[in-house]
Amino acid sequence: MNNYEISKNDFYKFIEQGYKVIDVRSVGEDKMTGLSYQGSYNIPYPGVVRKAEQLFPDKNEKLIIVCNYGSRSGLTAKTYRQKGYPNVFVLYGGLYGLK
Known part of the structure; x- marks a missing residue:
C-alpha cells in the first residue's frame, strides 16, 4: 500500500468522517460487474x-476514489495528489x- 491507499476498514471510517466516494468506472459498469457502493x-x-x-x-475536498480493482482509481488519486488535493484516497483492491 502507498500513503494514499486505504483498507476496507478505513474506507468505512473515512465515510463516517464525511468523505465522498467517487466511482471512476464507465457508466453502466456497475451493472456489468454487480459491484457498486x-x-x-x-x-x-x-x-x-x-x-x-x-x-x-476546493482542494481540501475529502474524496475516496474507487473502481473495480484499483487501477483507474489509483491513477486518479495519484493525479489528484499531484494537483494539490491532500485529502484524496483510493480503496486498496x-x-x-469490499466483498
Missing part, C-alpha cells in the same frame, strides 16, 4: 482527471476489496 458519484475516468479543478474547486 450506494451513495457514490459516478464520474468516469479519464474525465474525472481532466476536469478535476472544475469538479472539485477496489470495489472487489
Whole structure:
C-alpha cells in the first residue's frame, strides 16, 4: 500500500468522517460487474482527471476514489495528489476489496 491507499476498514471510517466516494468506472459498469457502493458519484475516468479543478474547486475536498480493482482509481488519486488535493484516497483492491 502507498500513503494514499486505504483498507476496507478505513474506507468505512473515512465515510463516517464525511468523505465522498467517487466511482471512476464507465457508466453502466456497475451493472456489468454487480459491484457498486450506494451513495457514490459516478464520474468516469479519464474525465474525472481532466476536469478535476472544475469538479472539485476546493482542494481540501475529502474524496475516496474507487473502481473495480484499483487501477483507474489509483491513477486518479495519484493525479489528484499531484494537483494539490491532500485529502484524496483510493480503496486498496477496489470495489472487489469490499466483498
